[in-house]
Amino acid sequence: xxxxxxxxxxxxxxxxxxxxxxxxxxxxxxxxxxxxxxxxxxxxxxxxxxxxxxxxxxxxxxxxxxxxxxxxxxxxxxxxxxxxxxxxxxxxxxxxxxxxxxxxxxxxxxxxxxxxxxxxxxxxxxxxxxxxxxxxxxxxxxxxxxxxxxxxxxxxxxxxxxxxxxxxxxxxxxxxxxxxxxxxxxxxxxxxxxxxxxxxxxxxxxxxxxxxxxxxxxxxxxxxxxxxxxxxxxxxxxxxxxxxxxxxxxxxxxxxxxxxxxxxxxxxxxxxxxxxxxxxxxxxxxxxxxxxxxxxxxxxxxxxxxxxx
Amino acid sequence: xxxxxxxxxxxxxxxxxxxxxxxxxxxxxxxxxxxxxxxxxxxxxxxxxxxxxxxxxxxxxxxxxxxxxxxxxxxxxxxxxxxxxxxxxxxxxxxxxxxxxxxxxxxxxxxxxxxxxxxxxxxxxxxxxxxxxxxxxxxxxxxxxxxxxxxxxxxxxxxxxxxxxxxxxxxxxxxx
Numbered sequence: 001x002x003x004x005x006x007x008x009x010x011x012x013x014x015x016x017x018x019x020x021x022x023x024x025x026x027x028x029x030x031x032x033x034x035x036x037x038x039x040x041x042x043x044x045x046x047x048x049x050x051x052x053x054x055x056x057x058x059x060x061x062x063x064x065x066x067x068x069x070x071x072x073x074x075x076x077x078x079x080x081x082x083x084x085x086x087x088x089x090x091x092x093x094x095x096x097x098x099x100x101x102x103x104x105x106x107x108x109x110x111x112x113x114x115x116x117x118x119x120x121x122x123x124x125x126x127x128x129x130x131x132x133x134x135x136x137x138x139x140x141x142x143x144x145x146x147x148x149x150x151x152x153x154x155x156x157x158x159x160x161x162x163x164x165x166x167x168x169x170x171x172x173x174x175x176x177x178x179x180x181x182x183x184x185x186x187x188x189x190x191x192x193x194x195x196x197x198x199x200x201x202x203x204x205x206x207x208x209x210x211x212x213x214x215x216x217x218x219x220x221x222x223x224x225x226x227x228x229x230x231x232x233x234x235x236x237x238x239x240x241x242x243x244x245x246x247x248x249x250x251x252x253x254x255x256x257x258x259x260x261x262x263x264x265x266x267x268x269x270x271x272x273x274x275x276x277x278x279x280x281x282x283x284x285x286x287x288x289x290x291x292x293x294x295x296x297x298x299x300x301x302x303x304x305x306x307x308x309x
Numbered sequence: 310x311x312x313x314x315x316x317x318x319x320x321x322x323x324x325x326x327x328x329x330x331x332x333x334x335x336x337x338x339x340x341x342x343x344x345x346x347x348x349x350x351x352x353x354x355x356x357x358x359x360x361x362x363x364x365x366x367x368x369x370x371x372x373x374x375x376x377x378x379x380x381x382x383x384x385x386x387x388x389x390x391x392x393x394x395x396x397x398x399x400x401x402x403x404x405x406x407x408x409x410x411x412x413x414x415x416x417x418x419x420x421x422x423x424x425x426x427x428x429x430x431x432x433x434x435x436x437x438x439x440x441x442x443x444x445x446x447x448x449x450x451x452x453x454x455x456x457x458x459x460x461x462x463x464x465x466x467x468x469x470x471x472x473x474x475x476x477x478x479x480x481x482x483x484x485x
Contacts, residue, residue: 122375
């Protein structure tokens with residue numbers, strides 16, 4: 001039993017390079033800025049809606065959150081940006097992280113407390129809550145290669161949550177749509193309501209949308225397999241999910257952006273960054289020794305990692 | 310093929326690195342470890358969040374956000390029937406004709422789905438539509454003000470999973 005416990009603890013708290021969590025944090029906080037300013041604005045405009053439309057969620061009843069006002073949404077929007085920019089700078093990582101979490105979550109609350117809850121943004125809450133727990137980390141740690149168990153735990157938590165969204169959304173489909181969901185016209189409805197060129201083409205061949213539903217729920221139910229496969233397949237599964245989300249976007253114009261950022265937690269971001277830097281270094285000075293690997297395609301297994309050259 | 314060290318063969322990136330005492334410290338990366346108490350605390354935090362997400366999926370609803378069920382496109386739609394969408398029409402300024410108006414956050418501070426979800430309340434209290442005119446005036450002060458607003462229900466009829474081309478429209482509520 002103690003061996004099993006140790007294996008479980010080792011799995012939940014792997015020592016990963018601090019640089020990886022630093023890159024993930026950059027991606028998360030950069031997304032926060034993009035999100036509140038460009039992508040998701042319904043919370044912002046609720047500041048102008050009459051309070052008669054406010055429908056407090058459980059969180060709002062518990063914390064006694066008021067209906068939105070123009071002042072509140074401006075404070076939350078610019079507060080999110082300021083805290084996320086501080087987080088991007090790498091200074092005060094915990095304070096910046098907590099402030100970003102509070103401001104962004106409250107801003108989303110305002111967006112969702114008027115009767116329509118988006119279902120693609122809950123997992124990102126976990127990323128924002130967990131990231132401050134990793135503490136100080138900078139991308140410069142790629143050189144020192146310092147590893148941290150706290151960073152590994154945060155990555156695990158983000159990975160688990162990201163995969164839970166797939167698995168539990170399959171569960172929700174069966175709970176709300178019944179097992180007949182796979183044979184229902186759900187995707188037809190989605191395309192009729194928010195069509196696109198590709199979606200309209202698929203509408204003319206209804207079996208494609210029908211098959212899409214079968215593929216979707218199968219992939220969702222199998223998604224936890226990513227935790228048992230090796231590194232090689234793990235990266236390909238992540239790439240597969242990105243491809244799937246790209247197709248969904250093409251068909252119905254919907255992308256679960258925060259979730260796409262979460263999926264980065266599966267990838268060795270610091271290696272990609274180091275490799276990219278090394279390639280740039282190689283290209284700039286045209287030294288004969290600097291291009292020794294020029295014939296090896298990027299991403300090939302034969303390619304040396306930057307840190308080993 | 311050039312000499313390639315074994316280590317290049319993509320190791321499992323999440324595997325903890327063992328740190329034997331005998332190895333030269335310069336070769337091994339420094340590892341920041343967590344105390345057992347802290348690990349227990351973090352594991353409990355994760356377990357608590359997982360329990361909330363699971364409970365939300367099994368029993369919860371949207372008001373549980375962020376722990377509600379992940380029901381993107383989870384409802385079933387009958388292959389034959391109708392896809393319903395609401396729109397609003399307004400009379401603006403001196404115009405005496407009902408014209409479709411954008412039902413969006415930038416126009417009235419609310420999304421179409423948010424207005425659709427409140428139709429029973431709107432029919433009971435059509436004055437709610439008056440708040441849309443007020444919000445519109447604050448968001449778009451340059452536009453002619455709306456003096457009348459109505460909600461129209463639009464049904465796109467489906468047969469065997471594709472639209473028949475038939476669209477039915479009915480007025481649901483009207484203000485003033």
